[in-house]
Amino acid sequence: MKQFIQDLAETNRYQATNLLRILREVQARFHYIPEEAIEQIAGLLNISRTQIISVVDFYSFFHSTPRGQYELLISDSITDHMLGKQSIIDYLSDKLNVAVGEVREDGVVSLDNTSCTGMCDQGPAGLVNGYALTRLDRPRIDQITDLINQQKPLDQWPAELFLVEDNIRRPTLLLDQPIQPGAALKALFERGGSETLAEITQSGLRGRGGAGYHTAWKWHLCYEGPEEDAFCDIDAQKQQQRYIVCNADEGEPGTFKDRVLLNSYAHQVFEGMTLCAGIIGAQQGFLYLRGEYLHLCDKLQSVLEERRQAGLLGNNILKEGLNFDIEICLGAGAYICGEESALIESLEGKMGIPRNRPPYPVTQGYLGKPTVVNNVETFMAAASIAINGGDWFASxxxxxxxxxKILSICGDCSRPGIYEYPFGTSIQTVLNDCGASDVLGIQIGGPSGTFISNHEFDRKLAFEDLATGGSFIVFNKSRNILDIVNNFTHFFAHESCGFCTPCRVGTALLKKQLDKIIGGHGSAGDVVVLEELCQLVKSYSHCGLGQTAANPILTTLERYPDLYQSRLKEISYEPGFDLDGALETARRMANRNDAGAHLAQIEANEHE
Amino acid sequence: MSKNITIDGKTIPFEDGQTIMDAAMAADIYIPHLCHQPEFTPHGSCKLCTIKVNGRNCTACTFPAMAGQEVLSETQELIDDRKKITQMLFVEGNHFCPACEKTGNCQLQAVAYHLNMLDDHFTHFYPSREMDASHADVMIDHNRCIFCTLCVRASQQKDGKDVFAISGRGINRHLIINSESGLLKDTDLDATDQAAHICPTGAILIKRTGYQVPIGERIYDHKEIDQVSLETEHHQHGE
Structure with a gap:
């Protein structure tokens, strides 16, 4: 192990910013991060062991105790559930003889849940040692079980198990006309940097991650840099180190468009980043790719290499004097890293904890330098705009x-996949196209977005009405809204970084309170307490995660108040806790489960 | 030309580079806080110091003061919500004030009194947390840690050491110790270090000093935390 880690540190130039990269390798090799490894890495990178321990504890894909040689994770997204996830994981657990959350005694395999893996159009999905598995069904599980029990190396597994389809159903403006590699950069050099930025301004392009900040403003602010630099002479400004980051940490459950864009439009995404670099003067770019998309990594590396060979990346791009290169950094299982400042922390080799703002990343981002962070789709659109002009897009x-807007449509529809619509399109139009019928409601923008009922299908896709980063989940009338809300609320509690009180404690309390109501233990007043808690988490949390974590409850409570009320007990007083549930530990210790080991909550139960 | 902001209608001056908390303290205005101490880089995590700046919730200890800001702090809504945030801190850990060595000298308890917190309101988590009594002079009771990182910052920024860190995610966040064994005894922490004294709760205690101050003479027996904070922290800030 010593030599392995020594080599790894050397390959990574002993840079603390490469900590996640190093830990990913250690985890892949040993199936956990051994204590000796932590000590050795701390020494080699000259950082404290506590920084490494905290990173290992923070990211879901790192473990301080051994996982199986085959580490199986099953996606826990609501869309996977709708496709039969629960019976799949039960079957897996049974076949492999390993409990969920555990490692089999022989150490060969471990099984657990994981947050949405972005395969919502082809689930139930999972990961084996980080590589995506799709369309899991019983025959596939039988096959996987055999492969694991024979201890076949992953590269000898049949390729169809790892087949990921694009499912592009409705290409229009962007998806229909991919650019020729280099065309946007040629347009940039012909037109000039500030003129090209003017086209981006003219296009009205807003960030595609969901928040919708004007792209051209962001680029302009990054070019200007911190206030104290604004008075520097032009040469000093030119020498300012700046960074471009492409946010491909597509973690919002139900979203998978970036996966498709990076699989089939990677040139254009990288070109958009290079375009931005040419406009604002950056030399280094990063693609922060969520760990769940490990399967894309080699392909993306080869696209980057192609671009270097073609003179579209590296030194003196297109012989115009622009020097810029892109590095791919993989995440390690943390939804919060989709938040731009948390993403930057992660790029720096730390826990993904959102920073205090101001200062914003455009002035103090990666390593404290001005940084543009944009979504995959934003860079892709910018590249097209550079060629076709701002008016083309703005029309x-x-x-x-x-x-x-490129949507990832999944859930109860006959044609899940990628759809591109002009902003302003009605929800009904989208539903007609994707083959949805008997619709109960739609989750737009993922769990952090909005649940709309079937009375609202005339509403429009737009920042001014229904904004979305791309997630569009359809639910038909066979679905139970509270199950959906429960899945989302548990998701947020699991993904909260824990930095601030309202989100750390609040999301855990929301989970408890919702469980109580759904479990039938709620009583008069419990819905009021739930709503009050929602407002607290929403209003006081540090970042977007906490500020939106209560949305699943709030948006459904607003539309279906009776649904919540109907779960409450009709009793005269409000017990603070589940009496019988509290005895569970005692029952387990006494190894008893007879009637005498149970207690009725209160006598009034008889009146229910 | 001096620059001003208003807090609850009162005009107060500020200097460039000051946060709203800095400006408020300098003007003898108390904004409740637990993770903030003027000597250290602001952290902005406890969220008790949330104020409304031109209608938007901001964290006073990290948000820069800018000319013309209209700040609201002592509104009923903010007071009520600060109380709830404090209650969250209470239910998240295991805080049994009457039996705690820090009682009467505890900022968490004092803030709770200041906000008129009379119950815990939320469901208790009753987490199972360890104690670390391995060090000769300092002990840690993890039950009372609120993850304010003051010990982390004090150790790094004042003591020139790196004894503490916060690890984990979400509700599983926890204080960790920088030693191979993970125990306090194997660190270079001294009882005289500021990190050993900075804890706003009873999570880090100096051994053999508990209960020495009689009831009636403890820090918060006769003064509320707003007064104590302005007297002590403002002074630190002025240094």
Whole structure:
């Protein structure tokens, strides 16, 4: 192990910023991060062991105790559940003889849940040693079980198990006309940097991650840098180190469009990043790719290499004097890293904890330098705009939301996949196209977005009405809304970074309170307590995760108040806890489960 | 030309580089806080110091003061919500004030009194947390840790050491110790270090000093935390 880690540290130039990369390798090799490894890495990288321990504890894909040689994770997204996830994981557990959350005694295999893996159109999905598995069903599980029991190396597993489809159903403005590699950069050099930025401004392009900040403003602010630099002479400004980050940490459950864009439009995404670098003067870019998309990594590396060979990346790009290169950094299982400042912390080799703002990343981002962080789709759109001009893009969409939006549609519809629509399109149009019928409601923008009922299908996709980063989950009338809300609420509690009180404690309390109500233990007043808690978490949390974590409850409580009320007990007083549930530990210790070991909550139960 | 902001209608001056908390303290205005001490880099995590700046919730200890800001702090809504945030801190750990060595000298307890917190309101978590009594002079009771990182910052920024860190995610966040064994005895922490004295709760205690101050003479027996904070922290800030 010593030599392995020594070599690893050397390959990573002993840089603390490469900590996640190093830990990913250690985890892949040993199936956990051994204590000796932590001590050795701390010494080699000259950082404290506590920084490494905290990173190991923070990211879901790192473990301080051994996992199986085959580490199986099953996606816990609501869409996977709708496709039969629970029976799949039960069957797996049974076949492999390993409990969920455990490692089999022989150490060969471990099984656990994981947050949405972004395969919602082809689930139930999972990961084996980080590589995506799709369309899991019983025959596939039988096959996987055999492969594991024979201890076949992953590279000898049949390729169809790892087949990931694009499912592009409705390509229009962007998806229909991919650019020729280099075309956007040629346009940039012909037109000039500030003129190209003017086209981006003219296009009205807003960030595609969901928040919708104007892309051109962001780029302009990053070019200007911190206030104290604004008075520097132009040469000093030019020498300012700046960074471009492409946020491909697509963790919002139900979203998978970036996976498709990076699989089939990677040139254009990288070109958009290079374009930005040319405009604002950056030399280094990063693609922060969520760990769940490990399967894309080699392909993306080869696209980068192709671009270097073609003179579209590296030194003196297109012989125009621009020096810029892109590095791929993999995440390690943390939804919060989709938040731009948490992402930057992660790039720096730390826990993904959102920073205090101001300062914003455009002035103090990666390593304290001005940094542009944009979504995959934003860079892709920018590359097209550089070629076709701002008016071309702005002619589509609404007044405040220009251009098109790429949606990842999944759930109860016959044609799940990728759809591109002009902003302003009605929800009904989308539903007609994707083959949804008997619809109960839709989750737009993922758990952090909005649940809309079937009375609202005339609403529009737009920042001014229904904003979305791309997630669009359809639910038909066979679905139970509280199950959906429960899945989302547990998701947020699991993904809260724990930095601030309202989110750390609040999301855990929301989970408890919702469990209580759904479990039938709620009583009069419990829905009021739930709502009050929602407002607290929403209003006081440090970042977008906490500020939106209560949305699943709030948006459904607003639409279906009776649904919550109907779960409450009709009793005269409000017990603070589940009496019988509290005896569970005692029953386990006494190894008893007879009637005498149970207690009725209160006598009034008889009146129910 | 001096620059001003208003807090609850009162005009107060500020200097460039000051946060709203800095400006408030300098003007003798107390904004409740637990993770903040003027000597250290602000952290902004406890969220008790949340204020409304031009209608938007901001964290006073990290948000820069800027000319013309209208700040609201002592509104009923903010007071009520600060109380709830404090209650969250209470239910998250195991805080049994009457039996705690820190009682009467505890900022968490004092803030709770200041906010008129009379019960815990939320469901208790009753987490199972360890104690570390391995060090000769200092002990840690993890039950009372609120993850404010003051000990982390004090150790790094004042003591020139690196004894503490916060690890884990979400509700599983926890204080860790920088030694191979993970125990306090194997660190270079001294009882005289500021990190050993900075804890706003009873999570880090100096051994053999408990209960020495009689009831009636403890820090918060006759003064509320707002007064104590302004007297002691403002002074630190002025240094």
């Amino acid at each position: 589509v969409g609404t007044e405040k939301s220009k251009g098109t």
